[in-house]
Amino acid sequence: MLVLNKIHARYGAITALRGISLKVEEGELVALIGVNGAGKSTTLSTIAGVLKPVQGEIQFQGQSLVGKSPEQIIRLGIAMVPEGRDIFPSLTVEENLRLGAYTRNNRTEYKQDLDEMFELFPILGKRMNQPGGTLSGGEQQQLAIARALMSHPKLLMLDEPSLGLAPALVDQIFELVVNLHNRGVTILLVEQNVERTLDIADRAYLMRTGKIEDEGTPQHLRERVDIEGVYLGDHTPDKA
């Protein structure tokens, strides 16, 4: 479904990605793990069209994404929930969701989708007319995910969905990700919480300093990588 081939990307003079290659198959939950600054979020931003790669190729369902704008990329079916959620604080919950459905432009389907989102996230239904900025961190995260789902994405990219949330809310978010995966949504997940992520992922890539250092099943990564070190930044592959 999604193939990245030797992607290089820069922030000004700083090279953030150095030849990233990865793939996501339809229906998979693929995780990107690694320390801060490894290039995980940059990889998602590059796929979403926010950052232009300087070299390499990105293909989504056989179509090149290189050179496409963020607004063109979401129309192809890739939605992203960025780190920090980026909901619109002065817009109501309903307005946030309405913008999420911008690419679909179908009033009848919109109402059905809205009901579905309120079923999936009951708290959002209760807060429908409240400005997004007045929601708690966990509620904002739910809103950000619901907003992305409103576009009926073929691929959902989640960047640090559990960041800054209380432990009970982290559980909720991971349950939600599993729930979405079980419903057939293809997911590319970036998370700091490596143990929990490997518990739910089908496959994972370990990133370090802008490169893919290892890849495989969660079991493979657990065997080969010092997971604790991933948190500390001194993980070593091939520990076995």
Next chain:
Amino acid sequence: MFTLDFVINAISLGSLYAIIALGLVIVYGILKLVNYAYGELIMIAGYMLFLLGSAGVSPWIILGITAVFTATLVSYLTELVAFRPVRTKSMTAILVTSFAVSTLLQNLVLLIVSPRSRAVPLPDLFAKSVNILGSDVSMRNILTIVISLALLGALSLLMKRTILGIALRAAAENFTMTRMLGVPANMVISVAFILSGFLAGVVALFWVGRSGSVMPTIGTAPLLIAFVACVIGGMNSLTGAVVGGYIYGIIFSLLSLFLPQSLLDYRDAFMFAIVILILLFKPEGLVKGGYVPERVG
């Protein structure tokens, strides 16, 4: 002391200033640019009234509609030709572009028309007054209030009820995220310039209507008023601009009423002293807005 005529005049001035400020802040919200060419849009509409009037076009409503349309079109064209190519460049580049567009438009009029002021045809209605509760109230002031309130209402509906308006408000808060939801960047920015131009055009009808003439520098004063009104109300929300506009207009009217004749020449100095006082207590303006200082790119 507060005659009905005075009250209506103060509200009329406030309404006009609110619309002026709104036109400036619509573009600022998205581009984070104080568009210095905004005043020239008012000037262009004024000259359109003059040119059509000189050509004998009538009735006046045709002149008015054409003038508003011209300001809207010129605003859109400046975005397309001047601002779009530099949009992703530095803030300095975009600011210099804004100065350049302003100077270019002003000099164009100096060259083609004249540096001297020109009389502009006004509708007969502007010269009339009606007697309300024993006071003679100018129809121009009543019209300014009615049309401004209608515009504010329509704009509020547009911003809250339509997907375009919601997208504009979202873009002012987080432009990149708005694009990531599929809203085209070019469309949002163009719409902001079109709305700004439209408001400038409407303002021109009443601004020129106050003096009855137009000159190349006529846009400078409304631009300054818009800027100060936005500073008072807060640059970060549309409501702030409207509140700032009304406060500016009402304080200005009160100063005109209460200042002794010998100090009237210093009215602007008093006005700015009050603005400084407001800013000392509310540095971000009176209305807290949701816009973030993110530049588009």
